[in-house]
Amino acid sequence: MGLFTELKDSISRATDRLFSDQDPKRIGIYGPPNAGKTTLANRIARDWTGDAIGTESHVPHETRRARRKENVEIERNGKSVTIDIVDTPGVTTKVDYEEFTGEMDEEDAIRRSREATEGVAEAMHWLREDVDGVIYVLDSAEDPITQVNTMLIGIIESRDLPVLIFANKIDLDDASVKRIEDAFPQHKTVPLSAKEGDNMDEVYDNIAQYFG
Amino acid sequence: MPKATNTDDPEGPDGVQIDLISGERMAEMATMEKIRMILDGVHDGNIVILEEGLTPDEESRLIETTMAEINPDGFNGIEIETYPKSEAGDSSLLGRIMGTNDAEAKLTVIGPANQIETLHKDETLISALVSRN
Numbered sequence: 001m002g003l004f005t006e007l008k009d010s011i012s013r014a015t016d017r018l019f020s021d022q023d024p025k026r027i028g029i030y031g032p033p034n035a036g037k038t039t040l041a042n043r044i045a046r047d048w049t050g051d052a053i054g055t056e057s058h059v060p061h062e063t064r065r066a067r068r069k070e071n072v073e074i075e076r077n078g079k080s081v082t083i084d085i086v087d088t089p090g091v092t093t094k095v096d097y098e099e100f101t102g103e104m105d106e107e108d109a110i111r112r113s114r115e116a117t118e119g120v121a122e123a124m125h126w127l128r129e130d131v132d133g134v135i136y137v138l139d140s141a142e143d144p145i146t147q148v149n150t151m152l153i154g155i156i157e158s159r160d161l162p163v164l165i166f167a168n169k170i171d172l173d174d175a176s177v178k179r180i181e182d183a184f185p186q187h188k189t190v191p192l193s194a195k196e197g198d199n200m201d202e203v204y205d206n207i208a209q210y211f212g
Numbered sequence: 213m214p215k216a217t218n219t220d221d222p223e224g225p226d227g228v229q230i231d232l233i234s235g236e237r238m239a240e241m242a243t244m245e246k247i248r249m250i251l252d253g254v255h256d257g258n259i260v261i262l263e264e265g266l267t268p269d270e271e272s273r274l275i276e277t278t279m280a281e282i283n284p285d286g287f288n289g290i291e292i293e294t295y296p297k298s299e300a301g302d303s304s305l306l307g308r309i310m311g312t313n314d315a316e317a318k319l320t321v322i323g324p325a326n327q328i329e330t331l332h333k334d335e336t337l338i339s340a341l342v343s344r345n
Contacts, residue, residue, distance in 0.1 A: 093275055094289025094325035095282055110284045117279040124276045128269070145333070147292050151271045158268035 024071055024082045025211050028131035030123065030156075032148050033060040033090030035137040036168040040194035041087035044207075045069045047200065053087050059103050061116035063089045066126050074204055081212035086131060089119030091148055127155060133162040133211045140167045140175035140191070144183040153184060162210050165189045166203070171196045228259060228327070228342050235264035247274050251281060254290055254324050259342055265294055265320040289325040293338050294318050 029037045042052040053069045055062055069085045097106075097113035104112065127134070134156050138144050156163050165184055167177045171193040181189045190206050192199045231253050238246060246266065251274075253260045266274060271292075278290050295318045321328075321338060332339040 091275065092289070093278060093292055095279070096288040096325070097284045113282070113284060117282045121276045121279040124272050124279075128272055147294065147330075147333075150294065151268070151275070151292075155268040155272045 024084045025132040026068070026084045026086055026130060027133045027135055027207075027211055028066075028086045028088055028123075028126055029135045029137060030088055030127065030152060031090060031137035032139075032146065033092055034058070035090065035139045035142075036194050037090065037137045038063050038087055040135070040137055040166065040168060040192075041067075041069070041085055043194045043197065043200065044074075044085060044203075045072060047204075048072050048074055053085065060099065061090065061095070061112060061119065063087060064112070064115040064119035065089070066119070066122050074208055076204055076208040076212075079208070079212070081208045083207070083211055086126060088123040088126060089116065091120055091123055091152055093148060095120070127152075128159070131161065133164075135164050135166055135207075136187075137166045137168050138180055139169050140177055140180060141169055141172040144180045149183075153187070157186075163187055164206055164210050166194075167191045168194055170198060228257065228344050230259045230261060232261045233263060235262075238262060238264060243270050243273060246270060247277050250274065250322055251277060251290075254322060255281075255287060257324060257327065257344075259321065259323040259328060262320040262322070265318045287324070290322055291325045291328040291330065291340075292320065292322045293330050293333055293340065294320045295333075295335055295338065 029041050031037050038054045039056050041054065042056065045051055045053050049069065049072055051069070053067050066086055066088045069087075071082055072085050073080050073082045075081075095113045095116045097109045100109035100112050103109075136149075136153065136156070138149065153163070165180060165187050167175075167180045167189050169175055170177060170191045177189065177191040188206065188210070190199070190203055192203050233249070241249070247270070250260050250262075274290075274292075281287055282289050319338075321340060323340075323342065327343050329341045329343075330338065331341055
């Protein structure tokens, strides 16, 4: 793509965001597999709409299609912010069907891995084309400095999307929020446990502030 | 332009081929040409080392294309490693607007997921174990 075309597209994206205040912003929930993205999406959706978005599971790649929950109205400090939440499949650079064979038969494992690869590609496409902001979810008990995290944060930054990092699973014994803050000091990190509902007030304050 | 290829020996090479691609060579290529060159090399079991890495947009398209090529009978994806950013926010505004990362061009190692394992990575060192499959 030529320099001029890239600049034009970039300006077009920025103006689209600036002048689309009347439409709910689409906030993509991104992160590696098993970080708790769907648990978080369900927590937010249940708290503000009463409905869930998707099925939660300890098996990686349970979410294999991006799913959108529209018009989630979050009220903070007397104001309301309306967003669309897009729960995306966990991003990875590799998928081996054998990692599922302990949980299901080979045929189902192969089908799951094929759907998982399609889901990752779909998530990347949404990130390039269709989200206005990103909630990046990390498991606080895992090392955040992985290639996938570094690449995805770089891709989000290159598109000038507002991003919040959610340090999830703070209820686990090995959780370290500081490790995540140190890995990505350029971004706001919010600790939480989506599963237990810990620190959700701060979560909603920040969503309203960053994406409102 | 000459293409890096593996040996024609039907028994396969007695080792692992490593292709070191200069920034100069990459600069002449379109995004999909770069991705095709990387994935063709990885499909052949090679380790591809890029002197100056990929832009964030190219990385995004590499992941997407890799996913489309994974199949249960053989190829299960790539392992990719780059040095993490050494400083927060060190990319230029123009670079970010344009989706380029000239300020962050960093050596990148890419290989078949079932043959390369990262042992250690920090801001100045990538240590990887490469096995012949």
